[in-house]
Structures are given as structure tokens and as C-alpha cells.
Amino acid sequence: MDDVRDDDVIHRDDFIRLDGVEKVFEVRRKTGFLRRERREVRAVDGLSFGVARGEMVGYIGPNGAGKSTTIKMLTGILTPSGGRLRVAGIDPSRERTRLARRIGVVFGQRTTLWWDLPLIDSYRLAHRMYRIPDARYRANLDRCVELLELGALLDVPVRQLSLGQRMRGDIAAALLHDPEVLYLDEPTIGLDVVSKAKVRGFLRELNTERGTTVLLTTHDLQDIEQLCSRVMVIDHGRLMYDGPLAGLHEVGESERTLVVDLERELPPIDAPAPARVVRVEGPRQWLAFPASASAAGLVAAIAAAYPLVDLSVREPDIEAVIAKMYAERAGA
Template sequence: MSAIIEIEHLSKVFRLAKRRPGFLGGLRSIVNPELQLVHAVQGLSLRVERGEMIGLIGPNGAGKSTSIKMMTGILQPSGGSIRVAGLVPIERRRELAAKIGVVFGQRSQLWWDLPLIDSLRLLRHLYRVPETRFRTNLAQLCELLDLKAFLDTPVRQLSLGQRMRGDIAAALLHEPELLYLDEPTIGLDVVAKARIREFLQRLNTERRTTILLTTHDMDDIEALCQRMVIIDHGHKLYDGTVTEIRNTFGKDRMLIAVLEQSALQQLPRDEAGEVLLPDLPAQVQLVRTDGPQIWLQFHRDAMPAHELVAWLGQRVTLRDVTFQEPEIESIIRRIYEEDLLLHQVTA
């Protein structure tokens, strides 16, 4: 594979005028402003191969949107180098526009008062898509995204899910090599999210379209992306697979056991009537009980799952046993709260 995005030590510094308090201070802010430097992106390096689907995540203010704007040529970098589809974005913005598609979940490129089909026809002229190619692409997109039922509906009357599908179709009319998606499923219901995820998976698999996805919805990342990049305060904290980050930071698993009623009655209880498990291994924690069910949290490296089941089975009669992996969202929350990746990077 060849790289479609090549970024080396990319940085972006914004110079913001800092307003002084008071009337005279406000005047001085206009005449002789005090500048405050904001480092939105700092030393970001990233290589994306053609055909990859990557999740770019981070909290608000992490530098995700700023990075995408530099990749599309909207913003000029303060330092470092960047090439997208072989082009320097800020220098070849018009040429790059023919190679990329962009979808912002909270902003639409469709004309609000026009029927969806008219917006798509206008975009066909903006991208200079030949009529034959436009008709072929439109037919495919209508089938894959199920657009036919609302093609003649004004955009302002579309549901959020319908508008998002229309925006995705608009971004793909000219068959871009690279698709940027910024929060594409924000505010959508479960059915609409599933429809868009299925389409993006097919687009990546069948057309080999490279997709860079930024989102706060970790279900999007798990469903679509094998590779995940985490950035915060303009720094790259992690670049690897979802499986690797789960194995590294999500090793606490949950054993959910259903006990025979007779076995449950034989277990000792504390003063509040809560079930106790005598001689519970140090690395295992009884999290909660609910009727015949008990939840045991354990670290996969400290105690293998089969050993915990064997230990429990020697003490109580088990009806059923299931294991629950930690949700990726809870893992990412823990990483941010405890600065785990930052400590690894700076160690």
C-alpha cells in the first residue's frame, strides 16, 4: 500500500487577541492588543495508507478539527509538513478538492430550501462531474443509502438521519479517494446509525475508499475501525489497533455467575444482608449481587478466567457463567482521567 496522508511534526499555533478588562483596557486591546498563543496541534506525525479506515478521537479541544482543516487545505500549518494524495493541501487546494470528500455532522453542504436532488445536481457542476458519471454514481448512492424516497424533499424537511445520508452522498458524487467524516452519526437514532455504519463499511471494503473518522461515539470506532489514533492538546497519545488498547488498558473483566438458589442461601452475609464470598482471591472483587446472580471483577493477567470459574465452582453450585469485556468507551474515559497514555509517552 502507498500512503495517502503523510504528516510530519505538524503544528498549528493561533494568535488570539486577549481583551483587557475595563473601558480603557478594552480600547488598548483594539489599538495595541496583547496576543495569546494557543498551540492547537503540536508535533503531530501520522501516516495513513490507501484503503485504511482510521478513527481519530480525543476530547473537545484536542486538535482533531484543526488537524482535518489543515489536511483539507482550509488552514495553513504553522510548522511541519503535510501531503494528502501527493499534494500539499494549502498550495493545491482546488486540485485536492477533486480527490477528497468531507462530511461534518453538525454542518451541511446541502442547500436548505432546495430538494435534495437539486443540491446534488448543483454539486455535480461544482465538482465538474460528467453527466454520465453523475447518473451512474447517483444511482449507486441512491441504492446504497436508500435515498429515493426523499430525493424530491426539501433539505429543511428531512430528518437528521436522512440529511446525513444526503450529505454523505454529496461528498461521494465525484468518487473521492479519501473521505473525512467529522461526527457523522451525532444525534442519530440506533437504526440510522446502523444504516450509515453498514454503508461506510461497504464503501471501504468494496471501493477501497480511505476513511478518516472523528467521533465521540466509541461504538462507531469499534464497529468500523481497526486502527485508532488518540490525540489530546495537539499531541498524539496513541496510534494502534482497538484490540491493542483494549488489551493494554482494559484488562479488568467481569464474571457474571448465576448460582443455584440453594447455594445462594448457604452463603454468609454481612450486617446489611449483602452476600459474602469467603476467601475471595486478592485480585478478585465482588462488585454486586442481584438475586441468584453475582458479578466478580478480575484482572485477566492476575487470574485466568478458567481458574476463577474453577475456584467459584468448588464453593457454590453454578447454573450459568458468562464473561463481560469492558466497553471501549469506559477504557478511553479512564485513559483521559488518569493520563495513562501521556505517562507512557513521556516516560
């Protein structure tokens, strides 16, 4: 017990734990005919947080904020420049092979599947690579194939799959060995509405039934709203917010937009406060209201008083919310 640090005891319930983690990259830039300038880019800057076993946590921020760098350190692909990081008590960069059996990773913009082989061959390779017991492999494969609707795709070369089909195939591949934690980096990017719904439903069931810990990075707020009870916001490598999504909207004072199509052109809608009309174009009107508020009451009030053709709710731009938070912090 002599080698157990205080923070090991304090955070023993965290399945994932980062304490003051940093990642610095050295960048060389040409400044003259024979001259190059060397500078450091701090992608992750003193990051500290914990994720309990079985949690589903959204990890969001603008492009270049440090999200993917964090995921790569958590998987052992990158080594931290400073601080301390543990996943299931394991240092990922030192024991990457040991950790690989306990984690699953899906990168939305790149695949782990074999491009020229049928989808089923990638699964057979994972079976051998992870040394998954035969019965467990067949059970997990059957379950993934059924829930992700992959049956008709198993003999199709990966290069012939659509983006949505490939994404579902990647998620299945990441889960065949029953990982305890699943890292998802933009898992619904470029997917149609139907494919997104299938992926979200599967992830929700996975977390509920098996208690799989999920860390999700995404630009799609609906992913967060439908899957995660907790969200962390990172910008410039620093944690800016950690809490419920509603709290993020309150902090960033973000707004949702209700787009209303009326039967004919009318004066601006007399909307109940705090909603307000922000734009009118013919029979279409745009109303802004706090993102932390429910749209149900506003929709009901408008439907009762105006001739509706259609309406839709647009989510706030998360990058704008974070940019505002960052600007306010910088000016504080």
C-alpha cells in the first residue's frame, strides 16, 4: 500500500481519471529560405476530470479544442506531456496492449475495418486478434448484427458500404470483445436521420443493459441530448464546463429557434415571453427562445392561435455557445 498515492484513494470510483494532463506538440514553420521557426502548441492544457463506471458523458468543443487529442491519450495512441492519466487503473501509454482488451474506439472520420474485404472478414479478424471465446464472439456478433441491421451487409466489401452502413459496422467491430469503455469520436457525422436514430438507440441500450462507460465527442447536440446526462466542454485544451446540458445553455445564454410555416403571410407572431420573433419572410417566421426551456408550451400556444402548415426546432450552434463562454472568460 505504500506506493498508492492519495489521489488513487480519492478517485478510486472513477473508471477514467485525468489529473493535470497536458499535451504539447512541437511545430516547425518555415520563416525564410534556410530558416525555420520552432514553436510549441499546447493542445491539452492542465486537464482534470473523472468519469465513473457506467456513465455516458458528452465531450464537446469547437474544432481544434483538444477533444481528439484527449481520446488518443486515453487509448494510448499519444503520450501525455505532463500530468497523470488512468483508465481502469491502467496507464494507457505504458500498457496499451493490456488496455486494448478493455476499450473500444470508433473514429467517425476513419475506419478500423478492412477496406477491400467483406465486412464479416473484419469481424473474424477481430475475433482472432482479441482472442474472443467462440461462444462469446457469436453471441456479440449476432446481437450487433440484429440491433444495427447489418445482416444484409456482412458479405459486402467495406469500400462499397455507405457512410451510415460503415459507421454501424465500425461500432459493431468495437464491441465484439465486450469493452468496458467505449470512446466515440463523431460517431454520427454525415449520417442521415434514420441511421442516426439507429446508432443512438443502440448506444442507449448498450449502456443500459451492459453498463458500458461511454465518452462521446460530437458536434451534434441531439447526440448529447438523447444519450448523455452530463456534458464537458473543452476549448483551447482547457475544461470550461462540466455538468448537465441545461446548465451549459444557461451559462452560455444560448437560444433555440422555432421555424414556423403559416398558411399565409401574417404580421409577426405574438409569442409568449421569453420567445420573440427574430425574422419574417413571407409566411415563414423564426422565433428565438432560451435553449434551456421546453418548446412544448410555445408550440401549443402558436398552434392554438395561428394557421400552421409546418414547424421545426433548430438547435443552437454549440460552437457559438462555447465561443461566447470563452470570450466572456477572456474578458473577465
